[in-house]
Amino acid sequence: MNKKIKFALLFTMIFAFFGVKLNAQLQSGSLVDGIAVVVGNEIILESDIEDQANYAKQQGAQVSDKCEFVESIINNKLLIYEAKRDTLIENRSEAIKETANQKYNQILGQFPDEKTMLSTYKFRTSYEMKNAIEKIDTDNYYGQMKYGRITDKADVTPNEVTDFFNTYKSQLPEVKDEVTLSQIIMYPKLTDAHKDEIIAKLNKIKQDILAGESFENQARIYSEDPGSAANGGLYKNISKGKMVKPFEAAALNLQEGEISDPVESEFGYHLIQLVKKSGKNYDARHILLKAEPNDAEIATAKKELDSIRTLILNGRLTFKEAAYRFSDDKKTKFNAGILTSEDGSDRIEKLNLAPTVSYQIAGLNKNDITDVFQDTIQQDKKVVSIVKVDDIIASHQLDITTDYDRIKQMALNKKKNEMVEKWVKEKLPDVFISINNRYKDCAFKTDWRKSEAK
Structure with missing residues (x-):
C-alpha cells in the first residue's frame, strides 16, 4: 500500500495506543531502555517504540519497516510538543489528572486488592501507575487537539474521491461480511x-x-x-x-x-x-x-417489548416509529434505532458485533426481527432488546459504487495527513530534534537531523 495511506493508519494507531496502553511501562533502570529521540523537551524511549510496535502488531498492522514506524512516532511527538505551546489549545492538566485518578480507581475495582493490580500491570507503586495513566492521557489529548487544529479545514470534493479510488483501488482492502442493524432497548422499570x-x-x-x-x-x-x-x-x-x-x-x-x-x-x-x-x-x-432490576421486573419489561414487537410485525407500527417512542437508548432512538460502527458507518462487520447480538441474529434474513432478549450494556446495566436486520452485505472489495462514504473518509484522511506532513516540514527548522545514532541508517522521508545542531 502507498506510504501516505500507511502513514494515515499509523496516526490512528498511535492515538489508540495512548488511549489504552497501560501495562507496557518499564520499570526505571531497565537495561533494555534508553533515549531514542528527543523532540523539543519531549523524550521518546526505546521502550516506547517497542511497546507501540508490539501493540500495532496485535491490532493486525504490518510493522516490517522499523524506520518508517519510528518516523511516525516522531511526527506524533512533534504534534504533542507544539500543542503544549499552542495558546489556543486549553491546558487541561487538572482535568486530565482527575480523570487519571478515576481510571486508576476503575481498574482497581476489577482486582481483589491494589497489590494484585500493580503486579499485573507491572508497576511498583500506585504513584507510578497514576503518573503513567496521566502521561498517556495527556499525550493523547494534546496530539489529537493539534492534529485537529492543523486539519480542521480539510475537505475532499467528489472528483477527489473518484481520483483517490482510481489511484488506489487495487490496494484497497476487502470488506468482511457486514450487517446493518436497528435496535430498540428498554430499561426494566423498578417497582x-x-x-x-x-x-x-x-x-x-x-x-x-x-x-x-x-x-x-x-x-x-x-x-x-x-x-x-x-x-x-x-x-x-x-x-x-x-x-x-x-x-x-x-x-x-x-x-x-x-x-x-x-x-x-x-x-x-x-x-x-x-x-x-x-x-x-x-x-x-x-x-x-445502582437501580438493578430483579427477575420479575425484567420479565415485565420483556412482556412490554414483545407486545411492541407484535405491533411492528403486524404492520401497525414501523420499527423507526417504535424506536422513537419506546427505546431508552439515547444514541439510537432518534436515528430510527440504527446501530453504527466506530467510524460512524451503519455497516458493522459481523465479527465486531457484541456476542449477544451476534447470537440473536444468527440465521436471520433481511428485515427479520429477533425475539425479545435480555442484554447487558455499559456499566453492567441490564436491559431488554429487539434487533432488526436491515441489510446483509457479503464480503467484497471496496468499490466506489457501494462504499462511497468509506472511500471518501480514506481520501480525507490521506489529505489530512498530507497537511500534517507539510506542517511538520515547515515547523522542523524551529524545533530541536535529536535522534540516537542507532537510527543513522534510516532513510526518513523528513530530514529530522537537520535540526539537531540547533
Whole structure:
C-alpha cells in the first residue's frame, strides 16, 4: 500500500495506543531502555517504540519497516510538543489528572486488592501507575487537539474521491461480511416497593454518617460506583455540566459539608456530600446504589417489548416509529434505532458485533426481527432488546459504487495527513530534534537531523 495511506493508519494507531496502553511501562533502570529521540523537551524511549510496535502488531498492522514506524512516532511527538505551546489549545492538566485518578480507581475495582493490580500491570507503586495513566492521557489529548487544529479545514470534493479510488483501488482492502442493524432497548422499570427498599438503605447510611460514621468510609463499603468508591466516593474539580443533571442540581444546592437526601439519576440512587465549591467548579463525594432490576421486573419489561414487537410485525407500527417512542437508548432512538460502527458507518462487520447480538441474529434474513432478549450494556446495566436486520452485505472489495462514504473518509484522511506532513516540514527548522545514532541508517522521508545542531 502507498506510504501516505500507511502513514494515515499509523496516526490512528498511535492515538489508540495512548488511549489504552497501560501495562507496557518499564520499570526505571531497565537495561533494555534508553533515549531514542528527543523532540523539543519531549523524550521518546526505546521502550516506547517497542511497546507501540508490539501493540500495532496485535491490532493486525504490518510493522516490517522499523524506520518508517519510528518516523511516525516522531511526527506524533512533534504534534504533542507544539500543542503544549499552542495558546489556543486549553491546558487541561487538572482535568486530565482527575480523570487519571478515576481510571486508576476503575481498574482497581476489577482486582481483589491494589497489590494484585500493580503486579499485573507491572508497576511498583500506585504513584507510578497514576503518573503513567496521566502521561498517556495527556499525550493523547494534546496530539489529537493539534492534529485537529492543523486539519480542521480539510475537505475532499467528489472528483477527489473518484481520483483517490482510481489511484488506489487495487490496494484497497476487502470488506468482511457486514450487517446493518436497528435496535430498540428498554430499561426494566423498578417497582415502587423496590425503589423504596433502595432509598431506605441510603437513608440508613445517611443516619449512620450523621451519627459519626465517615462518609468516605461508608462510600468505600457501600458505593457501587467503580470510578469513585475506592477513593471514598470523591470526585474533584467537577465542572458544571459534567455530571448528570439530577446529581449536579442536588450537589450545587448543598452547603459545604452538607449531605443530600437520596437522589435518583439514570445510574441509580445517590447520597451526595458537597465537599468544596470554588467558582464554576466543585468537589463532591457520593454513594451510589445502582437501580438493578430483579427477575420479575425484567420479565415485565420483556412482556412490554414483545407486545411492541407484535405491533411492528403486524404492520401497525414501523420499527423507526417504535424506536422513537419506546427505546431508552439515547444514541439510537432518534436515528430510527440504527446501530453504527466506530467510524460512524451503519455497516458493522459481523465479527465486531457484541456476542449477544451476534447470537440473536444468527440465521436471520433481511428485515427479520429477533425475539425479545435480555442484554447487558455499559456499566453492567441490564436491559431488554429487539434487533432488526436491515441489510446483509457479503464480503467484497471496496468499490466506489457501494462504499462511497468509506472511500471518501480514506481520501480525507490521506489529505489530512498530507497537511500534517507539510506542517511538520515547515515547523522542523524551529524545533530541536535529536535522534540516537542507532537510527543513522534510516532513510526518513523528513530530514529530522537537520535540526539537531540547533
